Amino acid sequence: MTTDQNNMQVSLPQRSIRIENLFKEYVPGKPILKDISFEVQGKSSVAIIGASGTGKSTLIRCVNKLIPPTAGNVFISGENITKLQGSELREARRKIGMVFQEFNLVERLSVMENVLCGRLGYLTPWRAWLRKYPQTDIDQAYELLESMGLYDFARQRADSLSGGQRQRVGIARAVMQDPHVLLADEPTSSLDPKTSVEIMELLVALSEAHDIPLVINIHDVELAKRFTSRIVGLSNGGIVFDGPPSELTEEHLKTIYGGASWLQ
Amino acid sequence: MTGVVKVKHSSPFKANWWGRFGWVLAILYAIYAANFLDVSWTRFVAGLGNGADFLSEMIPPNFTRWQLLLGNLLETVQMAVIASVFGILCSLPIGLCAARNLLPNWVTWPFRTFIALCRSFHPVIIAILFVKAVGFGPLAGILTLVLASIGFIGKLFAEAIEEISMKPLEALRASGAPFSSVIVYGVLPQVLNRFIGFSSYQFDVNLRNSTMVGIVGAGGVGGTLFAAFQRFDYDFLAAILLSIIALVMMSEFMSVQIKKVFQ
Amino acid sequence: MSEIKVNTWERFTFGERMARFIVFFGFALALSISLRTVEVIPEFLLDAPTQVADLLARMWPLDYAYYPQGIHHALMETLHVATLGTLLGVLMAVPVGIMGANNIVRVPALHWLAKLILVSSRSVNSLVWALLFVAVFGPGPLAGTIAIGFRSVGFVGKLLAEALEETNPGPVEALTAAGAPWLSVFVKSYWPQVAPAFWGIFLFRWDINVRESAVIGLVGAGGIGMVLDTALNLFYWDRVSVVLLSIFVVVIVAELLVTNIRKRII
Numbered sequence: 001m002t003t004d005q006n007n008m009q010v011s012l013p014q015r016s017i018r019i020e021n022l023f024k025e026y027v028p029g030k031p032i033l034k035d036i037s038f039e040v041q042g043k044s045s046v047a048i049i050g051a052s053g054t055g056k057s058t059l060i061r062c063v064n065k066l067i068p069p070t071a072g073n074v075f076i077s078g079e080n081i082t083k084l085q086g087s088e089l090r091e092a093r094r095k096i097g098m099v100f101q102e103f104n105l106v107e108r109l110s111v112m113e114n115v116l117c118g119r120l121g122y123l124t125p126w127r128a129w130l131r132k133y134p135q136t137d138i139d140q141a142y143e144l145l146e147s148m149g150l151y152d153f154a155r156q157r158a159d160s161l162s163g164g165q166r167q168r169v170g171i172a173r174a175v176m177q178d179p180h181v182l183l184a185d186e187p188t189s190s191l192d193p194k195t196s197v198e199i200m201e202l203l204v205a206l207s208e209a210h211d212i213p214l215v216i217n218i219h220d221v222e223l224a225k226r227f228t229s230r231i232v233g234l235s236n237g238g239i240v241f242d243g244p245p246s247e248l249t250e251e252h253l254k255t256i257y258g259g260a261s262w263l264q
Numbered sequence: 265m266t267g268v269v270k271v272k273h274s275s276p277f278k279a280n281w282w283g284r285f286g287w288v289l290a291i292l293y294a295i296y297a298a299n300f301l302d303v304s305w306t307r308f309v310a311g312l313g314n315g316a317d318f319l320s321e322m323i324p325p326n327f328t329r330w331q332l333l334l335g336n337l338l339e340t341v342q343m344a345v346i347a348s349v350f351g352i353l354c355s356l357p358i359g360l361c362a363a364r365n366l367l368p369n370w371v372t373w374p375f376r377t378f379i380a381l382c383r384s385f386h387p388v389i390i391a392i393l394f395v396k397a398v399g400f401g402p403l404a405g406i407l408t409l410v411l412a413s414i415g416f417i418g419k420l421f422a423e424a425i426e427e428i429s430m431k432p433l434e435a436l437r438a439s440g441a442p443f444s445s446v447i448v449y450g451v452l453p454q455v456l457n458r459f460i461g462f463s464s465y466q467f468d469v470n471l472r473n474s475t476m477v478g479i480v481g482a483g484g485v486g487g488t489l490f491a492a493f494q495r496f497d498y499d500f501l502a503a504i505l506l507s508i509i510a511l512v513m514m515s516e517f518m519s520v521q522i523k524k525v526f527q
Numbered sequence: 528m529s530e531i532k533v534n535t536w537e538r539f540t541f542g543e544r545m546a547r548f549i550v551f552f553g554f555a556l557a558l559s560i561s562l563r564t565v566e567v568i569p570e571f572l573l574d575a576p577t578q579v580a581d582l583l584a585r586m587w588p589l590d591y592a593y594y595p596q597g598i599h600h601a602l603m604e605t606l607h608v609a610t611l612g613t614l615l616g617v618l619m620a621v622p623v624g625i626m627g628a629n630n631i632v633r634v635p636a637l638h639w640l641a642k643l644i645l646v647s648s649r650s651v652n653s654l655v656w657a658l659l660f661v662a663v664f665g666p667g668p669l670a671g672t673i674a675i676g677f678r679s680v681g682f683v684g685k686l687l688a689e690a691l692e693e694t695n696p697g698p699v700e701a702l703t704a705a706g707a708p709w710l711s712v713f714v715k716s717y718w719p720q721v722a723p724a725f726w727g728i729f730l731f732r733w734d735i736n737v738r739e740s741a742v743i744g745l746v747g748a749g750g751i752g753m754v755l756d757t758a759l760n761l762f763y764w765d766r767v768s769v770v771l772l773s774i775f776v777v778v779i780v781a782e783l784l785v786t787n788i789r790k791r792i793i
Binding site: 064066087089090091092093094096097098100102104105106107108109113117118120121123125128129170173174177 | 429431432434435436437438439440441442444445446448449450453454456457
C-alpha cells in the first residue's frame with residue numbers, strides 16, 4: 001500500500017480536480033450553479049469567492065457528491081465522481097479531504113477520536129465500532145497533532161477546545177484520509193483574524209507538503225489574495241473571474257459582490 | 265414639552281378575564297363531573313370511617329410471612345431486569361430506525377407505528393392479553409414490560425436522534441465512512457448520554473410496573489398483594505406496600521450511581 | 528523527542544474501563560441469574576404466537592352494537608374520573624410542591640415531609656392506589672377519582688417543586704424588599720414564572736391519567752376498566768376488542784389534544 005502510494009507520487013504527480021460543465025438546480029428551471037468548469041492540479045490552491053447565496057457551498061459539496069449535481073462531471077485524479085454510487089462513491093470520497101466552516105467535529109468525542117474519524121472510510125465497521133485502529137493510523141494521528149501543537153489535547157473532548165484548535169483538528173481529520181484533493185468550505189469564517197491567517201497558512205502548507213490541490217470557499221478577499229495563487233469569482237451561479245490575484249480588479253469585485261460602497 | 269395632551273392611562277394591570285373565566289369553568293365542571301360520577305359528600309364521609317378502620321388494621325405491618333414476600337420481590341426484580349435488558353436492546357435499533365432525519369419515510373413509518381402501538385395501551389391491558397396468550401406467570405409480565413419499554417425508550421430515543429446536530433454526520437459522510445460507522449461515530453456519541461438516562465429511568469418504571477402486572481396474573485409481587493387484599497389481610501398488605509416503596513427507592517438510588525459512571 | 532512518547536491510544540482510562548466493566552458485568556450477572564431462576568416455561572413462549580393468533584381470531588368481527596348500550600357511559604365515566612382526579616391531584620400537589628421547593632420553604636422537617644409524600648405517591652402504582660381506595664370507599668368511580676388524585680400528587684408535586692426551584696430569585700427579592708406580604712410575593716413573582724410549566728405539567732398528567740383511569744376499573748374503581756373486566760371474565764372477545772378499540776381512540780385523541788394545546792401555550 002505504502003510503496004504503491006510512493007510510486008504514484010513519483011509517476012503520477014497528477015493529483016487533480018477537474019470540474020466540467022457543472023449544473024445544479026434545486027428547483028427545476030432555477031439553476032443555482034450554471035456551467036461551472038475549472039481544473040486544479042498538483043500543489044496549487046484556488047480560492048472561490050462570491051457573495052453569500054451564490055452557491056459556493058453547493059459547488060464544493062457537488063465535488064464530493066454530498067449534494068448530487070444536476071448535470072456535468074467532476075473528476076478527482078481522473079476518476080469521475082458523479083457516476084458513482086454506494087460503496088464506490090465512499091471509496092472515492094476517501095480521496096477528498098474536506099474542512100468545514102463550523103469544524104463539524106463530533107463534540108462529545110475526544111480529539112484523538114475525531115482525528116481518527118478520517119480513517120473511517122478505510123476501516124471495516126466492526127473495527128470502527130471497537131476502536132481498533134491500525135498502529136500506523138495512531139502514529140500518523142499523533143504526528144499530525146504534534147505538528148499542529150495539539151499533542152497534549154489528544155485525550156480531551158473536542159468541545160473543550162478553542163475555535164482555532166478545533167479547526168486544526170478538523171484539518172487533521174481531513175489529512176488523515178490521505179486525500180488527493182483538499183476542499184475547505186469557509187474555513188476561517190468562525191475564527192478571529194489572527195487565527196484565520198494561521199489556518200490559511202496551515203492549509204496552504206499542507207497542500208504544498210502533500211502535493212495536492214486545495215480548493216477554498218472564502219468570502220474574505222484579502223485572505224484569498226494573500227494565500228492563494230488563483231481566484232475563481234462566482235456571481236449568480238456562474239464564473240465571472242478566473243485568474244491570479246494580481247488580475248483581480250475592483251471592477252471584478254463589483255460584478256462579484258455587487259455595488260461599490262463597501263470597497264473603501 | 266409644552267402642551268402635553270393628557271393621555272388617559274388604562275389600568276396597568278390588565279384584568280385577565282379569560283383566566284378568571286377559566287377558574288369558574290373548572291369549578292362548574294368539577295361539580296358537574298362529581299354529579300355524573302355520583303360522588304357525594306355523604307359517601308365520602310362514610311368512606312373516611314372505613315378508611316380509619318382500614319388504616320388501623322394495617323398497623324402494625326405484618327412481616328411474619330417474609331419468606332413469601334422476599335421470594336415475590338425477587339421475582340419482581342428478575343422480571344424488571346430481564347424486561348429492561350431485552351426492552352432496551354430492542355429499542356436501540358427500533359428507535360434508530362424511527363428517526364426521520366437518518367432514514368427515508370418508508371423505513372421509519374412502520375417503526376413509528378409500532379412504537380405508537382406499544383405506547384397507547386396501558387401495560388395492564390397488554391398484560392391481560394399476554395396472560396391469555398402465554399398463561400399466568402412472570403413470562404406474561406416480562407413480555408408486557410418489554411413492549412412498554414420499547415414504546416417509551418423507542419420514542420424518546422428517536423426524538424433525541426432527530427434533535428442531533430447533522431454537521432458531524434456531513435463530515436463523516438464526506439470522508440467516505442460507511443453508514444454504520446457514521447451512526448457509531450456521528451450519532452451515538454451525541455445521544456448516548458440521554459439514552460442511558462432514558463434506560464435507567466425505564467428500569468425504574470419497569471420495576472414499578474412489575475409490582476403491578478401481578479394483579480392481573482402476570483407474575484411478581486402484585487399477585488400476592490391482590491390476594492392479601494381479597495383475603496382482607498391488611499397487615500400483610502401494609503408490609504407488601506412498604507417493601508415495594510423501599511425497593512423502588514433503592515433502585516432510584518442505584519440508577520443515580522450508574523448514571524455517574526457514564527457521564 | 529518523539530521516541531520517549533509511547534504512541535498508544537485507547538478510548539478510556541483504566542479507571543473508566545473498570546467502572547464500565549463493573550456496571551456491564553453487574554447487568555450481565557443480574558440478567559443471567561434472573562434468566563436461570565425465573566419460573567418461565569419455554570413451551571409457553573413457543574406457543575405464544577398461535578395463542579395470540581387464536582385470540583385475535585376470536586376478537587374478530589368487532590361487536591360494534593355493544594358500544595352504545597354498554598361502553599359509552601363507562602367511557603365518559605373514565606374521562607371524568609381522569610379529569611376530576613387530575614384536578615384533585617393538582618389541588619393537593621400545590622401545597623406539597625411549595626413545601627418541597629427548597630428555595631421557598633427552608634424548614635428541613637417540612638422539606639423532608641414533602642419528599643416523603645411525593646416519593647410514596649409515586650412508588651405506589653395507580654392500580655394499587657385504586658385497590659386501597661376501593662377498600663375504603665367501596666367499588667365505583669369515587670375510589671377511582673381519589674386514587675388518580677393520590678397517584679398524581681407525586682408526579683405533579685415533584686415537577687412543580689423543580690419548576691419553583693428554577694425560578695429567577697430577582698423578582699422575588701424585589702417584591703420582598705418592597706415589603707409585600709408573603710402571598711403577594713408568591714402570586715406576583717413565583718406564579719408568573721412557573722405558570723407555563725404548571726399548565727404543561729397539568730396537561731401531561733391529564734394525558735397519563737386518561738390511560739390510567741381506563742384500567743383502574745379492573746380492580747373495581749369505575750370506568751371502562753370494569754366493562755373490560757366483565758367482558759374478559761365472560762369470554763366475550765368481540766366485546767373486548769370494541770372496548771380496546773375505544774380506549775385506543777380516546778388515548779390517541781387525548782394525546783393529540785394535549786400536544787396541540789401545549790404547542791399553543793408554551
